[in-house]
């Protein structure tokens with residue numbers, strides 16, 4: 189607890205005109221408590237003030253003369269209060285003085301200069317700065333802004349302020365709880381997480397105050413305003429929360445009605461203002477008098493709201509604002525007298541710490557439940573609904589810790605809930621049974637030999653062993669299958685992809701390698717190459733599947749296929765397409781390069797333009813001229829070049845896209861043609877093979893020595909497997925089918941050759957292929973000869 193009297197400070201407002209010398213003096217050194225002496229001019233001493241004293245001396249904690257700036261006021265008055273608020277104590281700063289003496293200027297600040305910011309914005313800034321620095325606590329800040337006008341409270345942060353007149357707004361009313369704590373109904377609390385948010389609220393409140401202001405109702409003069417910062421702090425993990433409030437109060441003008449000489453509405457207001465200030469004075473007098481048991485807080489709204497600040501749990505500071513001009517002397521003396529009484533009030537500030545209400549609620553809920561359970565048990569009406577999952581988990585945890593507790597005196601407290609008691613018994617039973625089974629099995633495993641036969645377990649082991657064996661077999665089968673499939677796929681890809689090799693090569697990159705891909709979805713950029721390659725592999729295997737071609741083609745059959753393909757009518761189309769495809773690929777490649785070049789140029793031009801622009805701006809700044817009115821020719825040239833380059837880029841890009849579509853289409857056509865070709869070949873091959881078998885009985889094929897075409901000549905060296913391929917004839921060369929006129933070459937093309945020239949491999953499948961091919965070729969040539 190901090191016991192402290194209300195701190196009083198005086199601030200003298202600067203005067204416009206040069207003040208006549210000697211109207212007041214400040215003595216800073218008077219035994220460390222400065223005093224303000226107001227010297228009454230002779231004419232005034234005879235008139236208003238009846239005791240005819242010539243000077244009045246008032247003591248203050250500190251007196252700020254006319255030259256004191258806002259920062260000095262904040263640092264000396266508000267900062268210490270803000271610090272105690274951060275520590276968890278309530279604080280109040282209120283400005284008291286006659287109209288125009290500088291209350292609003294001191295509390296809120298002047299509107300003209302940033303340096304004129306008053307206590308509220310500076311305190312907000314300070315508090316939020318401190319909150320940011322302190323990471324040991326979790327802070328929450330709320331703001332409220334109350335206006336008391338004609339004894340009625342209004343919420344200055346009520347959004348309806350803009351649309352409604354003051355009278356139509358809901359009034360803030362005072363509620364008092366049994367502990368005599370004051371609660372304000374209809375006063376909104378707004379959370380502010382940053383200084384900016386809090387300042388916005390201050391601005392909103394001040395604007396609302398101004399909106400309500402009319403020439404007849406100069407709000408700042410005739411109303412009291414209380415800006416409150418509510419600060420809560422909590423250490424992480426702790427249930428204790430500290431609450432502190434800082435009231436920053438701008439009171440209405442304190443001048444007397446008699447002097448103001450007002451009537452009508454203004455008189456009513458003045459009465460109210462005076463009345464509330466009068467009650468404030470009464471409270472202060474009561475508080476300053478010893479042995480006064482009743483303090484009349486309830487007489488006015490303002491004293492009710494500021495109850496804690498005056499003689500309660502708060503560190504309070506008053507600023508007496510003085511306008512020490514000749515005509516204001518009596519009001520200034522009155523303000524100072526008020527301050528002297530205030531200085532006698534002793535406050536007792538305590539840390540406002542409480543347990544988080546949410547935790548209190550949880551505790552109370554638990555207590556209620558326990559009482560309900562007890563009641564149900566006592567009245568014989570136990571609860572029947574099933575325990576929740578969370579309850580069961582909690583209960584089992586309790587049981588575990590109870591069982592693990594070595595203390596024989598320990599108790600298992602589950603409350604008066606029969607459901608929980610039953611659950612405990614079930615759980616114990618289960619644990620006991622589990623233990624028995626475990627002990628049995630341990631004994632069995634310890635006893636060796638045949639004493640303990642468990643047929644069920646033996647069976648289970650056997651079953652498991654079988655399953656294991658089965659799984660092993662399955663794995664082996666699958667591995668073998670995988671190996672086979674892999675080999676097949678590789679071979680198929682190799683064979684079927686042979687034809688594509690050149691396309692793949694051409695397709696590899698229309699953009700030169702290492703070049704960055706074009707912007708957007710460049711049709712032939714790197715990712716699409718990868719995709720194309722995958723598509724190609726997929727297509728190849730598809731091709732093989734569609735033709736039904738044996739994926740493992742013997743060399744002889746390959747040779748036959750090559751010749752068949754060359755002679756096929758569609759080969760021209762395929763060749764043509766191949767040609768076109770090659771052209772398109774090279775066109776795409778060139779386009780890709782050009783696109784990249786255009787991109788580089790665009791980037792370059794943009795750079796140049798920025799540079800040029802910066803140069804121009806720098807030139808403008810150095811010559812202190814606005815942006816030059818004459819257009820910059822170089823900049824314009826660069827701009828038109830950039831536009832041109834962009835157009836070119838776009839055209840090329842569109843063409844590249846179209847090319848991709850065309851290429852894909854051509855590839856599809858070729859695939860189709862190939863499927864057809866291979867199918868026809870397969871049919872022809874099968875036909876030839878069957879006719880061969882008709883002429884040479886089965887099983888005799890290897891010994892069969894048909895008259896065979898001499899060309900192409902085949903190597904007979906069986907030992908050299910790699911040499912087992914068709915080579916051009918070293919002797920008199922047989923022209924290819926298309927080069928040779930059938931008739932002219934008839935004799936040459938089907939000469940009788942000894943069988944020894946046929947290279948047989950020993951593999952029945954391959955050899956039958958070779959023989960079938962030779963026979964087929966012979967037939968074809970013979971047919972051609974007779975045409």
Ligand SMILES: Nc1ncnc2c1ncn2[C@@H]1O[C@H](COP(=O)(O)OP(=O)(O)OP(=O)(O)O)[C@@H](O)[C@H]1O
Nearest residue numbers: 201202287288289290291292293298408409440441
């Ligand atoms: N210390 C100061 N330095 C400069 N200007 C000041 C100072 N104090 C007050 N003023 C100026 O004097 C004028 C009146 O001040 P202010 O409105 O703060 O008085 P007030 O006591 O709040 O009056 P009211 O009771 O009508 O609200 C304002 O224009 C304000 O800018």
